Amino acid sequence: MKEVLSILQMxxxxxxxxxLEVIGIPAITAYKVTGRGKQKGLQIxxxxxxxQSDKKRMKYLPKRMISLMxxxxxxxxxxxxxxxxxxxxxxxxxxxxxxxxxEAVRIRTGARGNEAIS
Amino acid sequence: xxxxxxxxxxxxIRPETVDKVADALEAGGFVALTRMDVFGRGKQKGIKVxxxxxxxxxxxMLMIVVDDGNLEPAVKIIEESARTGNIGDGKIFVTPVDxxxxxxxxxxxx
Numbered sequence: 001m002k003e004v005l006s007i008l009q010m011x012x013x014x015x016x017x018x019x020l021e022v023i024g025i026p027a028i029t030a031y032k033v034t035g036r037g038k039q040k041g042l043q044i045x046x047x048x049x050x051x052q053s054d055k056k057r058m059k060y061l062p063k064r065m066i067s068l069m070x071x072x073x074x075x076x077x078x079x080x081x082x083x084x085x086x087x088x089x090x091x092x093x094x095x096x097x098x099x100x101x102x103e104a105v106r107i108r109t110g111a112r113g114n115e116a117i118s
Numbered sequence: 119x120x121x122x123x124x125x126x127x128x129x130x131i132r133p134e135t136v137d138k139v140a141d142a143l144e145a146g147g148f149v150a151l152t153r154m155d156v157f158g159r160g161k162q163k164g165i166k167v168x169x170x171x172x173x174x175x176x177x178x179m180l181m182i183v184v185d186d187g188n189l190e191p192a193v194k195i196i197e198e199s200a201r202t203g204n205i206g207d208g209k210i211f212v213t214p215v216d217x218x219x220x221x222x223x224x225x226x227x228x
Contacts, residue, residue: 065152098215
């Protein structure tokens with residue numbers, strides 16, 4: 001079992017959810033987060049005219065983070081779908097992290113492991 | 119990159135120390151982070167002010183993914199910049215990350 005954590009642009013959420021539903025993974029958890037990447041947030045007007053003062057810089061950008069619990073063999077497909085839907089070629093498209101998960105429990109039935117997430 | 123593993127650092131810290139921690143991390147070369155506003159409590163079961171008990175206290179969670187080799191310095195920076203010495207400074211959790219992808223380029227690795 002793996003957790004696929006991805007940080008996405010806000011406006012790609014609907015498209016991402018639709019695409020994941022198509023490949024049969026409708027269950028997601030979504031978080032509203034803020035953050036920044038290697039570009040240190042957003043510089044205004046442009047990075048070349050970089051003024052070091054914080055006033056011209058947006059330190060954290062609003063993002064969405066989605067978490068999906070999937071069986072090991074689905075990970076490449078999920079990563080491919082998220083990448084395909086979210087790639088615009090611009091900075092800020094986001095990142096995907098794949099983390100190991102030891103155990104899952106479905107609270108309603110008490111089912112464990114892969115059964116709990118399928 | 120690639121061959122060595124990666125770790126995710128999740129630090130639950132005081133909301134007012136976020137900027138200090140973020141600046142310290144930036145100075146240490148860890149620019150990228152994700153920040154989440156969360157509520158929770160620790161061993162002290164929240165806080166009691168007079169007769170009022172606050173069960174869940176507002177905290178901020180910072181999420182950073184680093185290569186294994188950078189783990190110790192990153193944790194140290196967070197630890198030192200988030201510390202006030204009082205109860206409620208927060209906790210740092212480290213978990214393994216198997217893979218990381220940049221969506222813009224589709225490449226693997228941090």
